[in-house]
Amino acid sequence: xxxxxxxxxxxxxxxxxxxxxxxxxxxxxxxxxxxxxxxxxxxxxxxxxxxxxxxxxxxxxxxxxxxxxxxxxxxxxxxxxxxxxxxxxxxxxxxxxxxxxxxxxxxxxxxxxxxxxxxxxxxxxxxxxxxxxxxxxxxxxxxxxxxxxxxxxxxxxxxxxxxxxxxxxxxxxxxxxxxxxxxxxxxxxxxxxxxxxxxxxxxxxxxxxxxxxxxxxxxxxxxxxxxxxxxxxxxxxxxxxxxxxxxxxxxxxxxxxxxxxxxxxxxxxxxxxxxxxxxxxxxxxxxx
Amino acid sequence: xxxxxxxxxxxxxxxxxxxxxxxxxxxxxxxxxxxxxxxxxxxxxxxxxxxxxxxxxxxxxxxxxxxxxxxxxxxxxxxxxxxxxxxxxxxxxxxxxxxxxxxxxxxxxxxxxxxxxxxxxxxxxxxxxxxxxxxxxxxxxxxxxxxxxxxxxxxxxxxxxxxxxxxxxxxxxxxxxxxxxxxxxxxxxxxxxxxxxxxxxxxxxxxxxxxxxxxxxxxxxxxxxxxxxxxxxxxxxxxxxxxxxxxxxxxxxxxxxxxxxxxxxxxxxxxxxxxxxxxxxxxxxxxxxxxxxxxxxxxxxxxxxxxxxxxxxxxxxxxxxxxxxxxxxxxxxxxxxxxxxxxxxxxxxxxxxxxxx
Numbered sequence: 080x081x082x083x084x085x086x087x088x089x090x091x092x093x094x095x096x097x098x099x100x101x102x103x104x105x106x107x108x109x110x111x112x113x114x115x116x117x118x119x120x121x122x123x124x125x126x127x128x129x130x131x132x133x134x135x136x137x138x139x140x141x142x143x144x145x146x147x148x149x150x151x152x153x154x155x156x157x158x159x160x161x162x163x164x165x166x167x168x169x170x171x172x173x174x175x176x177x178x179x180x181x182x183x184x185x186x187x188x189x190x191x192x193x194x195x196x197x198x199x200x201x202x203x204x205x206x207x208x209x210x211x212x213x214x215x216x217x218x219x220x221x222x223x224x225x226x227x228x229x230x231x232x233x234x235x236x237x238x239x240x241x242x243x244x245x246x247x248x249x250x251x252x253x254x255x256x257x258x259x260x261x262x263x264x265x266x267x268x269x270x271x272x273x274x275x276x277x278x279x280x281x282x283x284x285x286x287x288x289x290x291x292x293x294x295x296x297x298x299x300x301x302x303x304x305x306x307x308x309x310x311x312x313x314x315x316x317x318x319x320x321x322x323x324x325x326x327x328x329x330x331x332x333x334x335x336x337x338x339x340x341x342x343x344x345x346x347x348x349x350x351x352x353x354x355x356x357x358x359x360x361x362x363x364x365x366x367x
Numbered sequence: 368x369x370x371x372x373x374x375x376x377x378x379x380x381x382x383x384x385x386x387x388x389x390x391x392x393x394x395x396x397x398x399x400x401x402x403x404x405x406x407x408x409x410x411x412x413x414x415x416x417x418x419x420x421x422x423x424x425x426x427x428x429x430x431x432x433x434x435x436x437x438x439x440x441x442x443x444x445x446x447x448x449x450x451x452x453x454x455x456x457x458x459x460x461x462x463x464x465x466x467x468x469x470x471x472x473x474x475x476x477x478x479x480x481x482x483x484x485x486x487x488x489x490x491x492x493x494x495x496x497x498x499x500x501x502x503x504x505x506x507x508x509x510x511x512x513x514x515x516x517x518x519x520x521x522x523x524x525x526x527x528x529x530x531x532x533x534x535x536x537x538x539x540x541x542x543x544x545x546x547x548x549x550x551x552x553x554x555x556x557x558x559x560x561x562x563x564x565x566x567x568x569x570x571x572x573x574x575x576x577x578x579x580x581x582x583x584x585x586x587x588x589x590x591x592x593x594x595x596x597x598x599x600x601x602x603x604x605x606x607x608x609x610x611x612x613x614x615x616x617x618x619x620x621x622x623x624x625x626x627x628x629x630x631x632x633x634x635x636x637x638x639x640x641x642x643x644x645x646x647x648x649x650x651x652x653x654x655x656x657x658x659x660x661x662x663x664x665x666x667x668x669x670x671x672x673x674x675x676x677x678x679x680x681x682x683x684x685x686x687x688x689x690x691x692x693x694x695x696x697x698x699x700x701x702x703x704x705x706x707x708x709x710x711x712x713x714x715x716x717x718x719x720x721x722x723x724x
Contacts, residue, residue, distance in 0.1 A: 114516070116517075117516035117517040117522060118516065120517050120518065120519055121483070121516060121517065121518055147520075148517075148520075150520075151517055151519040151520035152519065154519045154520065155517075155518070155519035159519050160518050160519065245567070245570035245571070245572050245573070246563075246564045246566050246567035246570055246573070248570075249566050249567075249569055249570055250520055250564070250566050253566070309569065309570040309571065310570060310571045311571055312571050
């Protein structure tokens with residue numbers, strides 16, 4: 080029995096020593112902070128997650144993983160609950176088809192014909208773009224307030240610079256798609272809805288639509304840039320699409336700008352043009 | 368004076384435990400990796416019930432002894448089949464597809480989008496036991512565990528291992544109450560052990576990221592047990608495991624050799640038979656000294672075998688009935704996935720059915 084008591088004492092000592100040695104290393108490192116933030120995000124305690132990550136990032140501003148986690152925390156605060164990212168991004172190849180939708184500006188035809196032609200291209204691009212991503216439908220439309228957090232998440236990822244890892248570039252592309260959807264619905268559809276329905280037509284604010292087209296074009300280009308980073312093998316096709324989108328967006332904004340100064344009926348024309356060329360299904364007047 | 372020698376021996380053992388490197392400084396918030404989720408040891412329901420503290424257990428009712436030195440304790444030859452299945456079996460076909468490399472979008476969505484934790488284990492064994500040697504053929508042993516965290520940008524930790532193997536063990540009592548033995552273990556395994564952001568699978572680098580790795584292994588594992596019958600059958604056991612050769616080393620799945628130690632004793636009880644066991648052993652390579660300590664208890668009363676076990680990463684308890692030919696058991700296990708201030712446990716139920724002659 081004496082022997083067993085000795086054994087018990089020795090075992091206790093061993094456990095005590097081991098426990099003490101363990102307790103000396105309880106400081107959380109960056110990896111632990113990230114894991115803790117994940118747990119907080121999944122517990123819907125996003126503000127706490129942002130707090131711990133902001134503190135950690137202030138200590139280690141160069142830590143890309145912390146920055147990426149903080150971006151996801153802000154995205155979560157912006158309403159992002161992504162479950163089926165992979166199926167969405169797997170259809171990136173379909174983007175190369177966008178180039179088929181693009182038509183250029185022709186100097187030999189009239190302004191109205193050019194508007195018609197370019198609006199057709201733009202409508203095709205935006206519609207095609209939204210259809211390419213299964214993700215586009217699965218991600219809910221964010222509110223204006225939420226879009227601020229999504230924008231901040233994107234800007235955090237932008238700060239990583241050229242060394243951004245492929246997965247973070249793709250995540251940024253997905254956040255940009257969310258923002259694209261928001262701008263598309265709020266700044267185009269929303270603009271139409273809040274205008275007064277008069278004499279059978281909607282009064283469009285061409286200037287704001289012009290701004291929106293520029294923003295959407297830029298977003299589309301940044302999405303394509305991120306897709307090039309995440310899938311370098313498709314860089315050639317995506318580069319071509321980027322150039323064409325850039326050109327079409329530029330042409331359209333140039334043409335709509337011309338309409339503002341040339342004709343007071345231009346807004347009605349542009350609206351009809353949009354409707355005829357595919358954007359009509361997105362533009363609703365008087366709630367229809 | 369005899370006990371002073373044993374005391375010295377135990378002091379050496381304690382020193383060995385104490386001076387083991389504390390490898391896992393960040394273990395306090397480990398993503399999901401711990402001995403109960405990423406273990407690479409095949410075990411029966413009874414052994415799982417004891418929290419794997421089985422090295423000094425002289426006999427196990429549902430399989431081969433953990434320590435080959437205990438082969439002579441087999442009283443009569445036995446041939447048996449055991450099949451084990453855990454809950455989460457609905458994911459079994461998906462897990463097996465993944466390990467076979469049949470990866471497609473639907474499979475990935477099914478695995479990682481529908482639930483945050485997947486835990487599955489299934490195995491089948493054919494055992495042959497005599498008092499001279501034991502043999503076990505395992506046609507299939509599948510273990511899968513995955514955790515998905517951060518719903519805003521899912522981060523996945525995945526461990527899937529599928530093995531087919533053969534085990535042969537023999538032991539001999541070289542001196543009264545001192546036994547030695549050895550076992551030879553061969554196996555072929557396929558495994559995927561990765562941590563990744565789900566979105567990474569959509570990148571060019573991520574296309575083949577979940578491709579399974581393959582490995583062949585041959586291990587020779589010697590063991591011993593020293594029994595002190597007058598002191599509640601006090602036992603000191605040791606075994607050197609994972610000593611051998613593998614076809615290829617993988618950083619994702621290191622299985623280093625290890626000296627495992629155990630003490631056990633069997634205090635007398637009015638009815639039935641009671642065993643306690645304290646093991647110092649790893650089930651997974653990245654465990655700290657304290658995590659390697661496992662406590663187990665087994666109680667037998669007639670055909671009923673009750674086992675319970677505890678370690679730093681969880682607890683388990685199971686009950687097993689072994690009749691002449693048919694045996695069956697059920698076990699409940701809790702596993703810590705994330706701790707520190709926020710305890711998070713996942714529960715697993717195992718069922719085992721067997722037949723023997």
